Each structure stands twice: as structure tokens, then as C-alpha cells.
Amino acid sequence: MVTNYERGRAFEYKVKRYLEKRGYFVVRSAGSRFPDLIAIKNGKVLAIEVKNHKPSDAVIQEVEERAHELLRYGITPCLAYPDEDGKIRVMFL
Secondary structure (H helix, E strand, C coil): CCCHHHHHHHHHHHHHHHHHHCCCEEEECCCCCCCCEEEEECCEEEEEEECCCCCCHHHHHHHHHHHHHHHCCCEEEEEEEECCCCCEEEEEC
């Protein structure tokens, strides 16, 4: 039986490959740490929290609160999740 952690980790790797194909250098955090991924391209740094479902308003607010400090350093907080068709969506916060 596949656990929620394993499903989440698998989706994190899918998002990682998606970003790498688009020219980003991507590092994944081990375990359940914020952010799940750091992606860098042309001097722009993204801190990405990955959810394997569409995030609720409460989840978006939680990530925004956790990511607020990152904005001071020019790091863009994001949420990545699958849409209804399973395509990866990246929401810039």
C-alpha cells in the first residue's frame, strides 16, 4: 500500500523533473521540510511547496505565512500541484 508520504514524494520528483526540463537547477529537501524544492534560473530563486492535490485556501494562507520571510531576500514562494487533468500547475504567491 502506498502511503501519503510516498505519493507526495513521487509528485515532488515529478515537479522537479518538470522544472529541470524548463532550465531550472532544482534541489529537493529531504523529509517534510519547507520548502520542498528550491529552483534557480537566471538569478531567480523559487521556494516551492509541493502538494499532490489542489491546495485549499487554508493551505495557501499557511504557505504564504511561512514564506513571508523569503520575500525579504528576493525569493519567490510558490505552490505546485496537479490540476484536474494531472498537469502540473505552479502558483506564485
